[in-house]
Amino acid sequence: MWLYAGRRMLMTIPILIGVSIICFALVKIAPGDPVQNLLSPTASAADAARLRAAYGLDKPVVLQYLIWIGHVCVGDLGMSISDKTPVAGEVFEALGHTLVIAVISVSIALALSLIFGVIGAYRAGAVSDRAVTAMAVFGISVPPFWLAVVLVIFFSVNLGWLPATGMGPNGSEAFSYFRWSDFKYAVMPIFALALPPLGIMTRTTRSSMAEILNQDFILTLRAKGLSEAQVIRHALVNIMPQALAMFGLQLGYLIGGSVLVETVFTWPGTGYLLNKAVLTRDIPLLQGTILVLAAVFVIINLAVDLLQSLIDPRLQRS
Amino acid sequence: MRFNEIWKVGFALGTAAFVSISLAPSAQAESVVRVAMTAADIPDYTGAPDQGYEGFRFAGYTLYDTLALWDLSHSDRAADIVPGLATSWRIDPNDKQKWIFTLRKGVTYHDGCPWNADSAIWNFKRVMDTKAPQYNTRHAGMIGYTTSSIASVDKIDDYTIGIHTKTPDSLFPYEMAMFFMISNCAVDKVHYDWNEYYKHPSGTGPYKFDKVAPHERLELVKNDKYWNPQRIPKHDRLVLIPMPEASTRAAALLSGQVNFVEAPSPDTIPRLKQAGMQIITVPYPHNWDYMLRFDIPPFNDIRVRQAANYAINRQDMVDMLQGVAVAATQTLISTQPWYGHPVVYDYNPEKAKALLKEAGCLPCKIKIGISTSGSGQMQPLPMNELVKEQLEAVGFKVELAPMDWNALIGVFFGGAKKSDFNGINFSMAPIDPVQGILEKWMSKYAPPRCCNWGFFKDPKMDQLGAEATSEFDPVKRNALLTQMNELAVADASEVYIVHDLNPRALSPKLTGFVQAQSWFQDLTPIVVRP
Numbered sequence: 001m002w003l004y005a006g007r008r009m010l011m012t013i014p015i016l017i018g019v020s021i022i023c024f025a026l027v028k029i030a031p032g033d034p035v036q037n038l039l040s041p042t043a044s045a046a047d048a049a050r051l052r053a054a055y056g057l058d059k060p061v062v063l064q065y066l067i068w069i070g071h072v073c074v075g076d077l078g079m080s081i082s083d084k085t086p087v088a089g090e091v092f093e094a095l096g097h098t099l100v101i102a103v104i105s106v107s108i109a110l111a112l113s114l115i116f117g118v119i120g121a122y123r124a125g126a127v128s129d130r131a132v133t134a135m136a137v138f139g140i141s142v143p144p145f146w147l148a149v150v151l152v153i154f155f156s157v158n159l160g161w162l163p164a165t166g167m168g169p170n171g172s173e174a175f176s177y178f179r180w181s182d183f184k185y186a187v188m189p190i191f192a193l194a195l196p197p198l199g200i201m202t203r204t205t206r207s208s209m210a211e212i213l214n215q216d217f218i219l220t221l222r223a224k225g226l227s228e229a230q231v232i233r234h235a236l237v238n239i240m241p242q243a244l245a246m247f248g249l250q251l252g253y254l255i256g257g258s259v260l261v262e263t264v265f266t267w268p269g270t271g272y273l274l275n276k277a278v279l280t281r282d283i284p285l286l287q288g289t290i291l292v293l294a295a296v297f298v299i300i301n302l303a304v305d306l307l308q309s310l311i312d313p314r315l316q317r318s
Numbered sequence: 319m320r321f322n323e324i325w326k327v328g329f330a331l332g333t334a335a336f337v338s339i340s341l342a343p344s345a346q347a348e349s350v351v352r353v354a355m356t357a358a359d360i361p362d363y364t365g366a367p368d369q370g371y372e373g374f375r376f377a378g379y380t381l382y383d384t385l386a387l388w389d390l391s392h393s394d395r396a397a398d399i400v401p402g403l404a405t406s407w408r409i410d411p412n413d414k415q416k417w418i419f420t421l422r423k424g425v426t427y428h429d430g431c432p433w434n435a436d437s438a439i440w441n442f443k444r445v446m447d448t449k450a451p452q453y454n455t456r457h458a459g460m461i462g463y464t465t466s467s468i469a470s471v472d473k474i475d476d477y478t479i480g481i482h483t484k485t486p487d488s489l490f491p492y493e494m495a496m497f498f499m500i501s502n503c504a505v506d507k508v509h510y511d512w513n514e515y516y517k518h519p520s521g522t523g524p525y526k527f528d529k530v531a532p533h534e535r536l537e538l539v540k541n542d543k544y545w546n547p548q549r550i551p552k553h554d555r556l557v558l559i560p561m562p563e564a565s566t567r568a569a570a571l572l573s574g575q576v577n578f579v580e581a582p583s584p585d586t587i588p589r590l591k592q593a594g595m596q597i598i599t600v601p602y603p604h605n606w607d608y609m610l611r612f613d614i615p616p617f618n619d620i621r622v623r624q625a626a627n628y629a630i631n632r633q634d635m636v637d638m639l640q641g642v643a644v645a646a647t648q649t650l651i652s653t654q655p656w657y658g659h660p661v662v663y664d665y666n667p668e669k670a671k672a673l674l675k676e677a678g679c680l681p682c683k684i685k686i687g688i689s690t691s692g693s694g695q696m697q698p699l700p701m702n703e704l705v706k707e708q709l710e711a712v713g714f715k716v717e718l719a720p721m722d723w724n725a726l727i728g729v730f731f732g733g734a735k736k737s738d739f740n741g742i743n744f745s746m747a748p749i750d751p752v753q754g755i756l757e758k759w760m761s762k763y764a765p766p767r768c769c770n771w772g773f774f775k776d777p778k779m780d781q782l783g784a785e786a787t788s789e790f791d792p793v794k795r796n797a798l799l800t801q802m803n804e805l806a807v808a809d810a811s812e813v814y815i816v817h818d819l820n821p822r823a824l825s826p827k828l829t830g831f832v833q834a835q836s837w838f839q840d841l842t843p844i845v846v847r848p
Contacts, residue, residue, distance in 0.1 A: 034724075039459045045766040047459045048731070054455040082359055082368065083532050084513045090532065149565055156573040164569040165561065171531035263563055268534050276533055279358035279562065280369070281724045 005306055012298050019298070020072065023290040024065050027283055034081070034281040055081065057283075068287065077288035082280050087288035090273065095255070095292060097172060098262070098269030101186055102254035105194035109201055110247050117205025117239075118232060121213055132202060139199020145260035148192040152264065155188060162187055165266040172268050189265045193258060197250035204246050208239040241308045248304030252297040348554035349846035351828065352576040354561040356693075360536045363527065364512065364519050365500035366445075366460035370693030371747055371837040372580070374496070376558050379838055380538055381428075382498035382521035385419055385438075386491050390834035393600050396653040397749075397836035399495045403433060403522065407491055409790050414486040415469070419494075421477040425545045428527070429520040431503030435473040440502040442471045451510045452502070463768075464497040486788040488795055492750040524549050524842050525556055535559050551842040552830060568823070571595060577825035577846070583697070584640035590823045599642055599819035600833040601651050603749045606643070606696055608686060608705070608741040608813035611734035611772040616679045617741065623810035625673035625682075627663035629712040635704055635816050639697065643816040648807045649748050649758070651817055653835055656751055658800040660807035663814065670712035681715040687742040692723030694745035696818055702743055705815060733765025734772045741813070742771065747837050751799045756783050759806050774811055 035051045052058045056067065071078060077087035120132035156164035168175035168182040176182045212218065212235045221231050255270060262271035270293055277286040353376065355361075361373030365382055379387070387402030403422050410416035425433040443450040445462040467487050472480040483490055501520035508514035519527045522545065525538035536558040540551035559576060561567045564583035571579045572593055582590055587597055608626070610617040617623055632645035647662045674682050688702045689695050699720070706716040719739065721729075729737050730744050746769065748754025757763045760783040763770040779802055786798040806812075824831060830843040 035459070045731070047462055051455055051459040079513075082362070084516045085532060149569075152566070152569045152573075157569055160573060164573040164575055165566050166559070166575065167534070171534050173531055264566055266534075266559070266561055266563075266566060268531075273533065275562075276359045276560075279723075 004309060008302055008305055012302055015298055016295060019294040020069055020291055021065070023287055023294060024068065027286050027290075028061055028064075034283045055283075072291065077291070078284035080285045081282045082285070083282075087284050090285065091270070091288050091292045093172075094268060094270045094273040094289075095296065097167065097267065098255055098258060098271065100177060101190050101193060101267070101269070102251055102258065104186075105190050105254060106197055106247055106251045108190070109194045109198040109250065110243065113198055113201035113205045114236065114243065116202045117209050118236070120202070120206040121209035122232065124210055129206075132206065136199040136202040136206070139195045139197075139202070141199075142195060143260075144192050144196055144258075145264055147195060148188065148261050148264040151188045151192060165264075167266075167268055186267075189261060189267050192261045192265075193254050197246075197254070201243070201246050201250065205239060205243060208242050209235060212238050241312045244304055244308055244311070248300050252300045255296055255300075256293040349848075350555045350557055351553050351578055351841060351844050351846060352557045352559065353578040353841075354559050354567040354570050354576040354580060356562060356564075356567070356580045357560045358562045359533055359560050360530065360558065362456075362460070363530075363536060364457075364516055365498045365521065366454070366457035367498075368460060372693060375838050377536065378498055379523065380525040380556065380841070381519060381523040381527060382500060383523055384497055384499065385421075385494040388495055388834070388836055388838050390836055390838060390840035391832060393833050393835060394653075395835060396603060396651060396655075397834045397838070399491060399750075402495070403438075403499055404494070407494075409488070410480070413482075414788070414790070415483050417481045417483065417490055418474065419479050419481060421479065422545065423477055425522055426543075427501035427503065427520045427522050428541060429501050429504050429507075429518075431501045431520065433499070433522055434476050435479050436476075437502050438479050438499065439471050439473055441497075441499045442468070444500075444505075452505055454512060456512075461497055464493040467493065486790075488787055488790045489750070489752050489756070492752055495750075524551055528555070533560065549840065549842045552845045556841060571823055571825065574825075577828055578831075578841075578844075579823040582821055582823045584642050584821075587640060587642070587821065587823075594826050596824040596826060596828070598822045598824065598831070598833045600835055601644060601653070601817055602820050602835045602837060603651055603654060603747060603754065604694060604745065604818040604820065604837070605646060605649050605748055605812075605814075606694075606701070606745050606816045606818060607646065607649070607743070608815070609730075609744050609771045610741045610812060611739065612775065612811075613735065613773050614740075616677070616682050616684065617772070619677050619679070620810060621673045621677040622679055622682060623813070624663070625670040625677070625712060626709060626714065626813045627810050628666040628670035628673065629709050629714070630663075630705065630813065630815055631665045631708055632816060633665070634708070635701065638700065638704060639816070642819045642821045643696070644819060646814040646817045648803065648814055649812060650754055650803060651835070654748075654754070655796050656755060656799040656803050658804040660804040663810070667712050674713040680713050682713055683715045683717070684709075684740040685717040685719060685738060687719050687721065687726055687729050687737065687739040687744075689723045689726040689743070690720050692726065692745075694747065694818070695723065695743070696745070696816075698743060701815075705743075705813075730771055731765070731768070735765070744771070745818075749837055751786070755799050755802050755806070756787070759783070759802060759811065774806075776805070776809070779805055 035048055039048055056064060075088060080087050080090055116132045120129045123129050152164045155162040163185050166185055168185050218231060218235060221234055258269060259271035259275050262269045263275050270289060274289050277289055355372060355376060357369040357372050361367045361369040361377040363377040363381060367373030367378040383403045385402055385404040386399040388397045389400040390397055404419040405422050407417055407419045410418055421435060421438060427433060440452060442465060444452045444454055445458040446465050447453055467483050467490060469482040469484045474480050504518060504520040505515050524541050524544045526541045528537045528539045530536050538556040540554055542550055544550045561570060567579045568582050568586040568590060570576045591597055610623060612618055636643050636645060648660055650657050674680055689698050702718055706718055709716050726744060729742060757769040759774055759779045761775040761780055764773045782798050782802045786795050789795040789798060827847045828844050829847065830845045832843060833839065
């Protein structure tokens with residue numbers, strides 16, 4: 001186990017180096033000069049050149065990368081151009097905001113998908129199965145940003161039950177997930193984020209469960225006189241590695257891919273930060289956010305791999 | 319069955335509790351104006367705002383003052399400059415290159431630091447003297463252009479400064495309406511560490527900094543010791559929230575999270591009106607146009623430029639925008655003193671076709687750089703689609719090249735010769751004769767200087783511009799500037815399309831707001847009713 005874990009961890013190093021090169025290069029390739037956002041339209045070329053030099057953007061790109069990666073290695077992601085604050089602090093704070101709603105969303109999606117998947121597989125072809133399938137297709141098909149806008153119109157504008165935007169009445173610094181007056185700001189983002197993984201995971205759970213329920217050992221369990229609830233429990237254990245893999249994958253997607261939902265709700269997470277960094281051409285913030293998100297995605301996948309191998313040791317041998 | 323009943327009762331109780339908690343009114347001890355800005359982030363609030371003129375509007379003139387301020391107290395005429403931190407200014411009768419500014423006495427910054435000639439000179443060095451400890455590269459980039467015509471600044475006495483310009487510059491006071499004065503004491507106190515100053519900014523403006531949640535909100539409180547008693551805010555707190563998504567801004571206003579919304583999208587306006595919101599629209603010096611390239615075909619031919627102007631059905635555009643714009647037949651708006659009586663290009667597709675035929679440009683291929691969004695760009699994608707359709711109806715063949723706002727700014731900075739565009743859709747702010755006339759049409763402002771993107775060159779225009787900047791009699795100067803503007807329109811030097819009407823949506827609980835004909839607005843008169 002330890003050997004397997006060590007090998008998997010070593011494999012993440014070249015992945016992270018590759019990710020760092022790609023994210024640095026992508027930002028550089030993007031059109032537009034980052035200092036232009038910091039200049040008035042009537043500023044002179046000399047002003048632009050001076051500012052470019054001040055941010056080290058006049059150096060060769062390779063040298064810029066080496067300087068940047070050198071700082072990253074000691075935990076310094078640079079200073080945000082627009083906020084004059086350390087990027088690392090901003091990214092990790094935003095990551096915390098996203099991580100909580102993403103974990104809640106995917107956990108809800110996982111729990112419900114197991115219930116719906118089991119119902120669908122156990123009653124294959126019945127009305128309940130069709131209802132589960134319809135719900136799953138809806139979850140997969142509905143664009144989350146559209147759903148977010150609809151939720152806002154319905155629950156905020158028409159009913160006035162939930163706030164439309166932001167993270168708490170006094171901002172994220174005073175936010176508590178354990179106080180309803182704050183938490184209600186998170187309800188709609190969580191719902192909008194949970195629906196797509198719910199659809200995907202329900203489909204996966206249903207098909208895995210249906211496959212397991214048709215296997216011989218299920219027949220043996222029934223022949224031994226186990227109750228249906230016990231049979232389902234045994235079947236569930238068998239689909240857990242896939243469910244866990246889906247959980248990790250979906251969590252990774254939500255952490256990096258919630259740009260639109262977070263923008264609609266102005267939820268100050270990594271997606272919102274990324275959007276802001278793109279629009280304001282805040283290069284250090286953009287590079288730092290992408291790198292951290294990629295690293296988190298890699299780490300989540302690593303953790304899921306290791307957990308899967310703990311649950312099912314056959315994976316280590318493969 | 320019993321379980322079902324318990325479940326139903328539980329659900330009903332839960333829903334009731336949820337609704338009652340959600341709808342419970344929160345006690346508000348202070349009156350707060352909550353603004354949803356279109357900006358993607360909180361603008362720089364250290365005295366050199368970014369994010370376009372929205373940054374100046376909310377993070378500039380709120381916290382800081384300038385020597386000359388914009389008079390934003392009227393909505394019936396284009397805003398002009400009035401005394402601010404300077405009570406008066408005059409040109410030295412013996413030296414046409416020396417402006418004398420008399421500074422306002424008895425003003426202190428929010429941190430108690432006195433405003434005087436030393437503080438003013440310290441501020442000029444902040445963007446002009448690269449060796450001064452307070453020199454700030456970023457500030458120089460953002461607002462340094464306002465000092466580009468200054469040769470030196472002298473202290474005459476504690477409340478008088480002399481500003482020497484490089485050439486006679488009768489329009490110089492307009493530059494001083496964009497240069498914010500920040501507390502020298504506050505910067506000295508943190509030993510010129512601008513990241514520290516960022517935590518404790520200090521100006522002389524009608525609002526004081528209170529707190530900031532990065533990317534989320536900037537909170538300012540009223541400065542009840544403001545030097546102009548008429549502009550002491552009539553509310554306690556101003557909360558500025560970046561909200562780039564238009565539908566989110568509308569929803570936030572409808573659900574009561576904010577009470578002041580910038581630029582609601584046209585399609586949300588009927589819904590906002592239905593909910594009782596105040597929709598305010600006032601013309602202001604804004605110009606949604608196509609800047610043209612003059613050194614190569616086809617726009618080096620005046621007939622092609624005129625054809626493009628005759629091809630535009632401006633009323634169609636206004637209708638598409640649900641009335642939040644007015645037809646533009648020139649760069650300036652009618653209430654500006656330099657508007658004049660130039661040629662008017664009405665919609666006349668037949669004339670446009672004939673002009674293109676006469677110019678021998680059929681189909682007349684043009685490539686236009688446009689942005690997908692951006693400060694002052696209105697709804698660039700559908701608007702440009704409509705312009706393309708109208709131009710193609712008379713014989714143009716239009717290729718639109720969309721890019722993000724930052725990339726288009728790069729194209730603008732680089733000048734037409736560094737791109738393959740025949741024109742760009744780039745909205746400028748012709749708020750004064752420098753930005754609205756001189757920088758657009760004098761050849762000395764061609765790239766790498768700003769803002770004659772298309773290399774417009776006309777010796778007569780250059781001559782008139784030189785005369786205007788050397789003319790210190792305002793009436794004579796305005797006549798020269800008007801002549802320049804009329805000449806530019808006669809030359810069809812842009813494709814004129816619309817002027818934005820600057821829509822804003824306010825909660826019915828807000829009263830007292832006067833929307834000025836300006837990119838900047840005074841929020842201080844707003845009263846928030848409970």
